[in-house]
Amino acid sequence: MDDGFSPQELVMTLLGSHVQPRETRRVWSGGLVLLLAELGFSDGAARIALARLAHRDLLARHKEGRHVHYSLTRRTLAVLEDGDRRIFSLGRAERPSGDWTVLWQSIPETRRRARERLVRRLRFLGFGSLQDGTWLAPLDREAEVLALLAELDVTEHAGLMLGRPSAALDLRAFVTRAWDLDELDRRYRKFVAEFGSAGEPATDRDAFRLRTRLVHTFREFPALDPELPGELVPVPGKRAAAVALFHDLYAALAPAAQRHFDEVTRV
Numbered sequence: 295m296d297d298g299f300s301p302q303e304l305v306m307t308l309l310g311s312h313v314q315p316r317e318t319r320r321v322w323s324g325g326l327v328l329l330l331a332e333l334g335f336s337d338g339a340a341r342i343a344l345a346r347l348a349h350r351d352l353l354a355r356h357k358e359g360r361h362v363h364y365s366l367t368r369r370t371l372a373v374l375e376d377g378d379r380r381i382f383s384l385g386r387a388e389r390p391s392g393d394w395t396v397l398w399q400s401i402p403e404t405r406r407r408a409r410e411r412l413v414r415r416l417r418f419l420g421f422g423s424l425q426d427g428t429w430l431a432p433l434d435r436e437a438e439v440l441a442l443l444a445e446l447d448v449t450e451h452a453g454l455m456l457g458r459p460s461a462a463l464d465l466r467a468f469v470t471r472a473w474d475l476d477e478l479d480r481r482y483r484k485f486v487a488e489f490g491s492a493g494e495p496a497t498d499r500d501a502f503r504l505r506t507r508l509v510h511t512f513r514e515f516p517a518l519d520p521e522l523p524g525e526l527v528p529v530p531g532k533r534a535a536a537v538a539l540f541h542d543l544y545a546a547l548a549p550a551a552q553r554h555f556d557e558v559t560r561v
Contacts, residue, residue: 299510301335301343307510310374312555320363325559361561380516385537391523395435398428399452408446415442417517422472430472432522465526478518482532489539501550512540
């Protein structure tokens with residue numbers, strides 16, 4: 295699986311897709327290492343990824359006899375819930391024109407990690423960067439952003455405003471400063487071409503690999519697609535096809551992929 299994905303990102307994708315119930319299930323670390331090996335990562339890279347996720351409070355480590363298990367932390371549960379909301383709602387409803395959200399921040403260098411986390415989460419919420427420290431989203435994201443600023447303890451370093459673009463503004467020219475709409479259209483077309491031609495998996499392992507690649511590729515779209523109102527900017531041509539394909543394949547591959555995950559992670 296040489297798509298440039300990091301092992302830490304893939305672990306989060308695997309856990310979000312297969313761990314149920316999320317609040318209580320523990321997963322054998324050796325099984326996660328084996329699954330990452332199937333996806334092209336060495337044992338060393340897999341174990342380092344798990345250790346780093348635990349250090350970031352995204353996994354909780356449990357020693358049970360000779361085995362180590364991991365469970366999801368409260369922080370991870372919140373991250374996965376946000377991710378599910380964005381991933382599974384993308385392109386499912388028409389976004390009417392309304393208030394837009396503008397955020398500006400001046401988080402000091404001493405809080406660099408908080409600034410980096412803010413940027414990652416803003417992109418996943420559909421924000422685009424207009425210039426250093428200034429972010430724009432074509433929806434009312436006030437509640438989500440205020441909660442995020444409070445979580446990162448950087449509220450004092452940020453400002454937030456809701457408003458609407460001027461009717462006199464060349465909106466497409468303006469938004470292309472924040473989002474690469476041509477690249478977005480290309481990515482949707484590539485997704486449909488790649489996964490629309492995927493054949494029937496021969497084994498549970500093949501289904502697991504295909505579903506993992508499907509989810510991990512599609513989960514990038516919320517950070518790329520601001521879901522601009524269709525009456526203002528044309529909707530990407532292949533978005534509807536990509537969304538339908540994702541939901542169909544995600545459900546169809548689930549039983550076989552889950553069987554493989556459970557079999558490998560069972561001690």
